[in-house]
Amino acid sequence: MLKKYAPYMPETFDKYIEPFFGGGAMFIWAYKKNPKAQFIINDNNPSIVSVYHAIKYNLGPFQLRLDELEKQYLPLDHADRKRWFYALRHEHAYDFEKWSKTEEAATLYFLMKTAFNGIWQINKNTNNRFGTPFGLGKQKDKVYDREIVKWWHEALQDTIIFCNDFEPVVREHASQNSFVFMDPPYRDSFTQYNTDFNDFEQERVIGCLQHCSDIGATGWLSNRDSGDNYFEDRWDSDKIKYFDVTYTAGRRKKTENGFVAKPAKEVLLTTK
Secondary structure (H helix, E strand, C coil): CHHHHHHHCCCCCCEEEECCCCCCHHHHHHHHHCCCCEEEEECCCHHHHHHHHHHHHCHHHHHHHHHHHHHHHCCCCHHHHHHHHHHHHHHHHHCHHHCCHHHHHHHHHHHHHHEHHHCCCEEHHHCCEECCCECCCCCCCCCCCHHHHHHHHHHCCCEEEECCCHHHHHHHHCCCCEEEEECCCCCCCCCCCCCCCCHHHHHHHHHHHHHHHHHCCEEEEEEECCCCCCCCCCCCHHHEEEEEEEECCCCCEEECCEEECEEEEEEEEECC
16 A cells, blocks of 8 residues: 555654554655654554564564474475464464463564464464464465564664554654554454454544544555445545555455455544
C-alpha cells in the first residue's frame, strides 16, 4: 500500500505514533523519512511486542537462538521441514516456560518467518498461542535477514514501545505536528488476531482520528471498504481515499480451478 499512499504522505512531522503496530511497514517509511523524529509504537499483543523488545535490548542472544534454529531447519527437505515446524510450534505453545523471554521471542520470530505469509493467527490446538500453519518451506540459504534485524535494533533504540490499549496511546501522546497511523483489524476480517474488534472498537478508532483532527495532527485510518458506507457515514467524504487491491491471504475466492486471489477495496480516512 505504500506506493498507493505515496501522493498523500506527510512531508514533515516531528513525532510518529503507530498504535496498531504489527509488522511496522509504515514505521520503516517514517523512520527513513525522518529518523530524528520521536517514535512511539504500540501493540496489545504481548507476544509480538516481546519480539521488538528482544531485538531492541538483547540482539546478540536473539540472533544466537535464530541461528541455532536456522541450522536445524535449512538442511531438511520439504516434508521434514513441515514436520519440524509443527513440532517447534507445539513446543512454543506448551513448553515455552523452559526458555528465557528472549529465546521465546526469537522462536516466535522464526516460526513467523517460516509460517504461511508471516501472518499471526491463534489456534486453540496451540494453547491459544501462535497457530499459523506452515508456509511454502522454500528457503534456500537463510530464513531471516541479519542486516534487517540489525536495522531494527538500531531504529528501536530511541523508540518508545508500549503494549497497551490503542486509545490512550493516541490521546496522551499525539501533538500538533504528529503523524498518527492507525491500521486496526479490518471490518469483517478473516484474520482477527485473537481480538473481537467490532464496530464499537472501530468507533473508538474514529474517535482517535477526530482527536488528531482537533489538535492539528496528521491522522490516518486504514481499513477495508465493506461497501455499506460505514466510514462514509462517519467521516468527511473529501478526506476518504479508495484503493483497489488484491488479497492473497484470508480472502481468496473458491473457483472450479481452485482458490484465486480476490479483488477488494481499501479505504483510507485522513485528517488533511
